[in-house]
Amino acid sequence: xxxxxxxxxxxxxxxxxxxxxxxxxxxxxxxxxxxxxxxxxxxxxxxxxxxxxxxxxxxxxxxxxxxxxxxxxxxxxxxxxxxxxxxxxxxxxxxxxxxxxxxxxxxxxxxxxxxxxxxxxxxxxxxxxxxxxxxxxxxxxxxxxxxxxxxxxxxxxxxxxxxxxxxxxxxxxxxxxxxxxxxxxxxxxxxxxxxxxxxxxxxxxxxxxxxxxxxxxxxxxxxxxxxxxxxxxxxxxxxxxxxxxxxxxxxxxxxxxxxxxxxxxxxxxxxxxxxxxxxxxxxxxxxxxxxxxxxxxxxxxxxxxxxxxxxxxxxxxxxxxxxxxxxxxxxxxxxxxxxxxx
Numbered sequence: 001x002x003x004x005x006x007x008x009x010x011x012x013x014x015x016x017x018x019x020x021x022x023x024x025x026x027x028x029x030x031x032x033x034x035x036x037x038x039x040x041x042x043x044x045x046x047x048x049x050x051x052x053x054x055x056x057x058x059x060x061x062x063x064x065x066x067x068x069x070x071x072x073x074x075x076x077x078x079x080x081x082x083x084x085x086x087x088x089x090x091x092x093x094x095x096x097x098x099x100x101x102x103x104x105x106x107x108x109x110x111x112x113x114x115x116x117x118x119x120x121x122x123x124x125x126x127x128x129x130x131x132x133x134x135x136x137x138x139x140x141x142x143x144x145x146x147x148x149x150x151x152x153x154x155x156x157x158x159x160x161x162x163x164x165x166x167x168x169x170x171x172x173x174x175x176x177x178x179x180x181x182x183x184x185x186x187x188x189x190x191x192x193x194x195x196x197x198x199x200x201x202x203x204x205x206x207x208x209x210x211x212x213x214x215x216x217x218x219x220x221x222x223x224x225x226x227x228x229x230x231x232x233x234x235x236x237x238x239x240x241x242x243x244x245x246x247x248x249x250x251x252x253x254x255x256x257x258x259x260x261x262x263x264x265x266x267x268x269x270x271x272x273x274x275x276x277x278x279x280x281x282x283x284x285x286x287x288x289x290x291x292x293x294x295x296x297x298x299x300x301x302x303x304x305x306x307x308x309x310x311x312x313x314x315x316x317x318x319x320x321x322x323x324x325x326x327x328x329x330x331x332x333x334x335x336x337x338x339x340x341x342x
Contacts, residue, residue, distance in 0.1 A: 034067075035060035035102040037092055039085035039109075046123075047110070047155055051144055054123055055151045056111040058088035060102055063158040072105045072170045073159045074339065075152070077112075077179030079326065080128075080280060084111035087179070090327045098336040106165070108155055112148050115140075124151075132181045133240040134189065134249040147249035149186050156192040160200065171196070172203045172339055176326035177280075180209030185240055188213055188262035189250040205338050207270040207329050208294050210282040212301040214242050215259045215308055219289045220300050226307050229289055236286035263305070263312045268338040271298040272322035272329055279324070294324070 036043035039058055046054035047063060061067045076091040078084045088109035095105045112131035113119040115138065124137030124146050134149035152173070159165055175183035187204040196202065206212075217237045218226035229236065239246040243255045250258065275294045281287075291297035302316040317338045322328045329335045 032062070034062075035106075037102060039088045043088070047151070047158070049124070049146055049151055049154050052122055053142055053144075053146060054120070055154070056084070056113070056123060057155070058084055058107075058109040058111075060092070060105070060107045063108070063155070063164070066164050066166075067106070068166055069104055070106045070165050071167050072100070072340075073108065073165070073168060073172070074105060075108045075110070075155060075171070075173045077152075077173070077175035077182050078109065079175075079177035079179050082112060082114070082117065084109040087176075087326065090330055091174075093327065094330040094336060094339055097331050098340045100340060106159065108159075110151065110155060112151070132178050133247065134182075134185060135247050136249075147247075148182070149190060149249045152182075152186055153190060153192050156190075160192070160196050162197060168200055170201045170203070172205060174205035174207065174330070174339060175209075176207040176329060177209060177324065179326075180206045181211060181240070184209060184262075184267070185213050185250070187265050187267055188215075188258045189253050190261075191253070193261075193265065201266075203266045203268065203339075205268045205270055207326065207335075207338075208272055208275050208298070208324055210280070210294060210297075211241060211287045211290055212297065213240060213262065214290075214301075214304060215262060216304075217242060218304070218307075220291070220304070224303075226304055233285040233289060236289050238286070241286040241290070263309045265313055267314045268317055269298050269302055269314055270317045270319065270329060270335060270338045271295055272319045272324065274321055274323040277323065 043058050045057050045059045045062060047057050049055055061070060074091055076087045078087045091107040091109060095102055113125040114128050115125055119125040122142055125141050126135060126137050126148055131148040134147050136145040136147055159171060173183055183204050184206045193202045217228050219229050221227055238244045239250060273295055291300045302314055305312045305314045317334050319329055319332045319334045322332060
């Protein structure tokens with residue numbers, strides 16, 4: 001015996017026809033809001049890198065569209081856990097906490113994937129160390145291989161496109177922990193700032209990284225001076241601690257240019273004075289020559305830059321009472337000033 005079910009029940013007429021009423025089409029999904037402020041698929045975008053490759057990111061404004069009201073861009077680079085969604089949220093909080101408006105500020109949180117992140121077949125991925133150092137994506141991934149720093153270049157190229165963002169006046173590239181490692185090396189090696197149109201100011205906010213890029217072979221002595229260390233740490237001045245043996249992306253830039261860029265660019269070294277523990281700290285020989293912990297290493301780097309070139313544009317900014325937390329750093333008064341202040 002056949003039994004007819006009607007939905008809703010009121011649509012049944014004596015139960016004899018067995019014909020269900022025609023269901024309406026499902027509604028269209030809601031349009032993506034502008035600005036988009038959800039650290040989920042709603043605000044996910046894939047940045048076209050060329051050659052059919054894409055980099056996942058969260059964005060408040062689609063990079064492929066025109067946004068005449070955007071005056072500032074904030075790129076936030078995640079840490080070692082590659083939690084771009086949390087960094088997107090933190091970027092939003094930093095903007096609104098600074099008195100800015102998300103309608104005028106584009107926030108981009110790129111996701112540099114490893115094989116553990118289940119990347120798509122057209123999404124490059126890196127080793128767990130390689131994305132921090134500007135290495136090419138893994139050979140077992142899609143081709144052509146691409147440097148993680150070149151992927152950042154592509155985001156900046158879209159931001160600097162006057163047809164998309166005609167009112168843009170400021171770009172801030174910020175990273176915390178492993179992301180801070182990226183930003184310091186990227187500030188030294190990228191040429192995108194040089195290509196920016198007149199009137200767009202750049203800033204790099206390097207927050208609590210494990211290590212820094214040194215522009216010369218000298219390291220701190222116990223007496224506060226800098227000198228070439230003795231034997232026993234042969235790779236201490238190799239990339240990404242120093243300028244020797246640079247990989248693909250930074251190798252395309254000569255050492256003199258890297259030195260000149262890092263000296264003159266607006267780099268804020270943002271340090272939490274409680275970031276003195278050793279969790280996830282790089283303790284290799286080359287890293288230990290930079291200091292005992294993240295806080296000490298940051299302050300030592302500032303002294304090195306002053307000794308290397310007294311006219312350098314690095315600025316030390318210390319957040320009291322804060323340890324290894326991107327959110328506490330960037331939403332603090334000092335952190336907001338580093339990101340958006342003078």
